[in-house]
Amino acid sequence: MKKYDVIVIGAGNGGLVAAATAAKRGLSTLLLERHNLPGGAATSFTRGRFEFEPSLHELANYGTPEMPGSVRQLFDWLGLHVKFHEAPGAYRVIKSGPDGFDAVMPTGQEAFINKLEELVPGSRESVTKFFDLGMESLMAFAEFQAKPNNIDWHAIGEKYPHFIHYAKRPYKEVLDELNVPQKAQDIMMAYWCYIGVPGDDFEFAYMGMMLVAYVVMGAYVPTTRSHEISTAILQTLLDNHGDAWFNTEVNRIVVENGKAVGVQIGNETIYGREIIADVIPTTVYGKMMRASDVPERGLKLANARTLGTSGFLVYLGLNKSPEELGIKDYSVFISKTADSSEQFSATKERNKQNDFTIMNCLNLADPGCSPAGTSVLYATKLYFGSSWDDVQPENYAKVKDEIAQQVIDQYESATGVKIRDAVEEIEIATPETFARYLRSPEGEIYGYYGHPWDQMLARTMAINEDDQQMPHLHFCGGSGFLMDGYSSAYQSGFVTANMVAEQLAKQEVTK
Amino acid sequence: MSDLTLQQDLQGLKSLKNERNAAIDAASTRPLPKTFPVNELASKLHPESQFLKIKQVIKHSADERSFVLEPDTEKGTQHLAYFRAGQYISFRLKIGNSYVTRPYAIRSAPADALKDQYIITIKRVKNGFVTSFIFDNWAVGTPVEASAPAGNLYFEPLRDQKNIVGLAGGSGITPFYSLASAIADGTEHVKLTILYGSRQHDHILLAPEFSKILSKTNDVKLINVLSDDDIDGFEHGFITAELIQKYAPKTPYSIFICGPEAMYEFMDKEVKKLNLPAGRIRHELSGNYGSPYHETDYPADSRDKVYQLTVKTRDHEQIISAQSNESILVAMERAGITAPSLCRSGECGVCRSRLISGKVFSPEIIDGRRVADSEYGYIHTCASFPISDVSIEVPVHDLADQFG
Structure with missing residues (x-):
């Protein structure tokens, strides 16, 4: 059997882009995936006359042809032809508890600031300052994220001094320092859930950049769910003479003299000059390598980290249109508390305290996503997988139905929109579902939790050391340097493949 | 901002990396867990295979039998997967040269699964390929292999009426x-x-x-x-x-x-x-779709033809023949190709394969494909009938011995 330049394990967002990038750069590439579909969580599933989006809420950093974000640039480079729809407005956030509020936030910096001033008089000045800082972060990011292995921090600092100044400080602390009023902060906190780090812990550079990116560049969804993106990226791999084998489990990464040399599938070893794993290191070092082969730094890093959160989603196909039901928002965040630390803490246990829920109505972004006269809603909650450790097979259905019922009740009561009697199809995904399809430990969907020493900045600064844990073995995906999320995983796949291509080019020169 | 501030800020940023290194240095070198409780739950609810043994055969009539199944612990199935009433398991059978699947509803109660028992009841189909094999071969002690429980015909309180x-x-x-x-x-x-x-x-x-x-x-x-x-x-x-x-x-x-x-x-x-x-x-539909000829949009000139079907799996290629009134899956099964399948009604997507060239007819009633799959040339082999010579790429069957 032939030897590949690059073997990619796992066809999640990171692995797909890594494989397509390597192939497009002329490297012979083999992509191996255990499931029979590409994409990991970036897929779709059908129930009756509905095709559901399993996981994507809003693709960030896409932008317009005139002002393309990093993801659009990447997709253009890969030659994808996926039609995207822009989500209308930024988000609505409903605090349903005491001192509650209901804020419908638009996209566009000016509109967003105006709306906040209307809701929280006196917030304009501080929020304008926030946008200046967030925008600086966004520009700094745009500059270094494509080549994070070779950053001149001093040059970045001279160009973007505020970015460096505020970078590692917690988001909430910076908002306090800017004198952003509490209620405005509450409204500006909602996106913590996309990375799973609460505002007290979340470094300003990333969270500030993320909010500004969504507000300024908007958010996008593909026409036929994430499966379309995954299929299109796979097509780029095939068009560039790459191979993709599905239903194929890698049992072991083959290590010789401390170096990764190939993978074992079935009874056969397939050799590759470089191996890229779109698999969380905990799984690679725990299950896919002989204990004696595991590099010490990699093992210690995995032990030092905390697995990220998993998710709980309720997918609803409704037999009425959004107009008939009175649904007006694409994305609604609902909770009794607006305190992201409280919201985060509640994800550690499976009880009613964990009431932070995001409800999306896909039709508002893409009216053609379901048949005429119907609509698609999906609710998302975060849970640490460990909060499901006690669930047994015989009570599993009951447990998930109970939480789904709470989600429906909560949405109806917060918005006044009645959906219960319009349910034509329902499916529920839990940490078990993610463990089943993604095979991630405890069903995590967010890689590793972002301890302050393990967020985007720290991971970026350590990118070369992390990449050198074992010669010829590399990682990408949701546990990568940009943390979890679609855009982050795509970018990490791109960066890893480029780093690998550079190393292969050096080997050629040495020969 | 002054140069001094910048120097301080850069130092501050670099301290993050030191913190990270300190966290790594302080961490344990104990081996990482191989599995986790939620992953264990997933493998209990959705095992890749269930190795079963026939515990009892109940003859209701000449053509109707129930088979009581228990786990085949020697082969590695310790307990049967729990299920929701109405779900099926898909049996994986080697009949002669053919590897085939057949979904059968579990007719016993979910509570019985907790006592490690499933019962399925089968009606012998006249001249039926699979049911005849089962009636002739399944006896007490026969080992059989099946999928995890699957299918959506179960009571869902948030969707269905009381x-x-x-x-x-x-x-x-x-x-x-x-x-x-x-x-x-x-x-x-x-x-x-x-x-x-x-x-x-x-x-x-x-x-x-x-x-x-x-x-x-x-x-x-x-x-x-x-x-x-x-x-x-x-x-x-x-x-x-x-x-x-x-x-x-x-x-x-x-x-x-x-x-x-x-x-x-x-x-x-x-x-x-x-x-x-x-x-x-x-x-x-439980795998009961027959010939596509009666569909109003079936292209009449494809009727009663035999086409050439090229099947690529990894770096192996095989050319076989395929009848127009049988699904591509059945053509592969006849030819002894081990191809993935489960529901046999176009719904579950386990048989999803890539159409490299040629045309197939996918009856609307069983065309459960994702929209992007139709656009990018993927088919469900169990729900696709050849209407020209066809070339496809089929993923290896996940559970077959991958390299013989």
Whole structure:
């Protein structure tokens, strides 16, 4: 059997882009995936006359042809032809508890600031300052994220001094320092859930950049769910003479003299000059390598980290249109508390305290996503997988139905929109579902939790050391340097493949 | 900002990396866990394979048998997977040169699975390839392999009404038997009225077993509908809209349909007359789709042809023949190719494969593909019929011995 330049394990967002990038750069590439579909969580599933989006809420950093974000640039480079729809407005956030509020936030910096001033008089000045800082972060990011292995921090600092100044400080602390009023902060906190780090812990550079990116560049969804993106990226791999084998489990990464040399599938070893794993290191070092082969730094890093959160989603196909039901928002965040630390803490246990829920109505972004006269809603909650450790097979259905019922009740009561009697199809995904399809430990969907020493900045600064844990073995995906999320995983796949291509080019020169 | 501030800020940033290194240095070198509780739950609920053994064979009549299954612990299945009443398991059989799958509803109650027992009931199909094999070969002690429980014909309280009207034909009664058992033992909380269509009185499956369930609960009702026999105490004719209305509760209800394709097509027209809201009618074809010729959009000049089918799996290629009235999956099975499949009704997507060239016909009724799959040239082999020479790429079967 032939030897590949690059073997990619796992066809999640990171692995797909890594494989397509390597192939497009002329490297012979083999992509191996255990499931029979590409994409990991970036897929779709059908129930009756509905095709559901399993996981994507809003693709960030896409932008317009005139002002393309990093993801659009990447997709253009890969030659994808996926039609995207822009989500209308930024988000609505409903605090349903005491001192509650209901804020419908638009996209566009000016509109967003105006709306906040209307809701929280006196917030304009501080929020304008926030946008200046967030925008600086966004520009700094745009500059270094494509080549994070070779950053001149001093040059970045001279160009973007505020970015460096505020970078590692917690988001909430910076908002306090800017004198952003509490209620405005509450409204500006909602996106913590996309990375799973609460505002007290979340470094300003990333969270500030993320909010500004969504507000300024908007958010996008593909026409036929994430499966379309995954299929299109796979097509780029095939068009560039790459191979993709599905239903194929890698049992072991083959290590010789401390170096990764190939993978074992079935009874056969397939050799590759470089191996890229779109698999969380905990799984690679725990299950896919002989204990004696595991590099010490990699093992210690995995032990030092905390697995990220998993998710709980309720997918609803409704037999009425959004107009008939009175649904007006694409994305609604609902909770009794607006305190992201409280919201985060509640994800550690499976009880009613964990009431932070995001409800999306896909039709508002893409009216053609379901048949005429119907609509698609999906609710998302975060849970640490460990909060499901006690669930047994015989009570599993009951447990998930109970939480789904709470989600429906909560949405109806917060918005006044009645959906219960319009349910034509329902499916529920839990940490078990993610463990089943993604095979991630405890069903995590967010890689590793972002301890302050393990967020985007720290991971970026350590990118070369992390990449050198074992010669010829590399990682990408949701546990990568940009943390979890679609855009982050795509970018990490791109960066890893480029780093690998550079190393292969050096080997050629040495020969 | 001043240069000094920048220097300080850069130092501050670099300290993050030191913190990270300190966290790594302080960490343990203990081996990482190989598995986690949630992953264990996933493998209990959805094992990749279930290795089973026949514990008992119950002969209901010459052509009707139940098989009681238990885990084959020697082969690695310690316990049977729990399921929701109405789900099926797909058996994986090696018959002669062919590797084939067949989905059969688990007709025993979910509670029995906790005691490591499934029962399936099979009606022998005249000249049937698989049922004949099963009747000739399955005896006490025979090892068999099956999938995890699958399928969506189960009661979902957030979607379905509290009254279910089950419309069953032939061996399509089996998922309702499981649901009825689950109602009787308190696992499911729903009322069930079954209209069960058979041709003749002696074709009624599991009649004595049903009587036992009916004696235990008032929440299950069974009405036998005989098309050929006219006997007192039985409805005569077909399951029509009028008949459903006669027996359905006055409160809102959901309809579940399970039976052969011909019955399904007839029922489809009848239930439409009831004008139920979308979502109140659920069905499962259970692998019973036949030939595509009767579909109105079937291209007539493709009828009764034999085409060339090129099957690529990894770096291996094989050319076989494929009849126009049989699915591409069946063509591969005939040729001894081990290809993935599960539901055999176009729904589950396990047989998803890539169409490299050529044309196939995918009947709308069983075309459960994702939209992007249709656009990018993927097919479900169980629901695709060749209408030209065809070349496809099929993923290796996940559970087959991958390299022989």
